Amino acid sequence: MTTEAPAAPATTGERPPRRTGRGIRGNENLAGWLFVAPVIVILGLFLxxxxxMALWVSLTDWNGQGSPFTTQVPFVGVDNYTTLFTEDGLARRDLMTSIRNNIYYVAIVVPAQTALALGLALIVNNRMLRGKAFFRSAFYFPSVTSSVAISVVFLFLFANSGAVNQLLGVLGIDGPQWFADSRGVLHLLLATLGLDTAPAALTDGGPFGLSWWDWLSGPSVAMTSIIALVVWTTSGTFMLMFLAALQSVPVALDEASTLDGASRWQRFRHVTLPMIRATTFLVLTLGLIGSWQVFDQVYVMSQGEPAKTTITPAYLSYRTAFRxxxxxxGAAISFVLFLIIIVFTLLQRRVMADRDTDAPAAGRRWRRRVPGGSSS
Structure with missing residues (x-):
């Protein structure tokens, strides 16, 4: 008797159903969302x-009484924004004055603190330097000190009979009244050249309610003292960033450039700077954002005076809303400041990207002239 093998099941051409279970990857995704959920909730709730809410307030005429989300609060739309830019009045003049002050502030603070931070980082990164820990702590100490406390100290230093004016007196210079002198530095320089009065071409008109003479005033004497304070207190933090970047530069690369005859400046320009380009961009970006957000030093040292020459958009937003x-x-001014920061950050990123594109592909090299006119 013969037995037949069981027939194979007929194939219908359909694929077997896919497994719908989450599996290990699904559990990992769920665990990841559970871990980040508290941070997402906190950021959403408090940021x-x-x-x-502030964006909604900027579209209303809320005076701080009651809730801004009731029907009793007038909704004005973009009138708060148009008033700041299109209508002649004190609101637009104050905003443009604050932007002018902050532009000069940024133009001096960002390059100065970046150069000082890089210089300090190069000093403490020197292998031949003794007492590195002491110098690193000393340079970084102002950054961790309360800005309010340091501002009060600078008020005494820059007082009419303070240490700064006494030091200038030893050098034969009559020091100014730092926090009472509203004259711009550029105007003072022009006055020394005999140009005491503004030319008619610069006083007849100008953009956004300010004359060209006002735009070209330069930072006031009072603002220069705040600039000195900020550069001194912020350079320590950026020094640590540059120091970390410098320590990541391969020592062999620097030694190879030395053997090829590169000078110290050539090594710094063609080896060190390209290697720390990302950190430089980070420092410039953080410095730019922080410079546009300056508030506490202005609040403690000058409160926008004298003659509103130290007022900034951040402080103007606070004063408009809370005073x-x-x-x-006030909320509208804060969002204008936010847009200014975004625009300048994108421009800075574009400039840095263009420089990276213009640079030769795989690392710029120094060139050493050799006899015969050739270079290597």
Missing amino acids: LLPIL DFDYGS
Whole structure:
């Protein structure tokens, strides 16, 4: 008797159903969301939600009484923004004055603190330097000290009979009244050249309610003292960033350039700087953002005076909202400041990207002239 093998099941051409279980990867995704959920909730509750609330306030005429989300609060739309840019009045003049002051502040603070931080980093990164720990701590100490406390100390230093004016007196210079002199530095320099009065071409008109003579005033004497304070207190933090970048530069690369005859400046320019380009961009970006957000030093040292020559958009937003009780305009100023920071950051990123594109591909090299006119 013969037995037949069981027939194979007929194939219908359909694929077997895919497994719908989450598996190991699914459990990992779920665990990841569970871990980051508290941070997302906290950021949404204390960061995103207040920003949206402030955006709504900037579209209303809220005076700080009651809730800004009731029907009793007038909704004005973009009137708070148009008033700041299109209507002649004190609001636009104050905003443009604050932007002018902050532009000069940024133009001096960002390059100065970046150069000082890089110089300090090069000093403490020197292998032949003794007492590195002491110098690193000393250079970084102002950055961790309270800005309010340091501002009070600088008020005494730059007082009419303070240490700064006494030191200038030893050098035969009559020191100014630092926090009472509203004259711009550029105007003072022009005065020494005999140009005491503004030319008619610069006083007849100008953009956004300020004359060209006002735009070209330069930082005031009072603002220069705040600039000196900020450069001194912020360079320590950026020094640590540059120091970390310098320590990541391969020593063999620097030694190879030395053997090829590169000078110290050539090694710094063609080896060190390209290797720390990312850190330089980070320092410039953070410095730019922080410079546009300056508030506490102005609040403690000058409160925008004299003659509003030290007022900044951040302090103007605070004063408009919490002193003048015009919360709608104050919130609008804060969002204008936010857009200014975004625009300048994108421009800076574009400039740095263009430099990276223009540079030769795989690392710029120094060139050493050799006899015969050839280079290597």
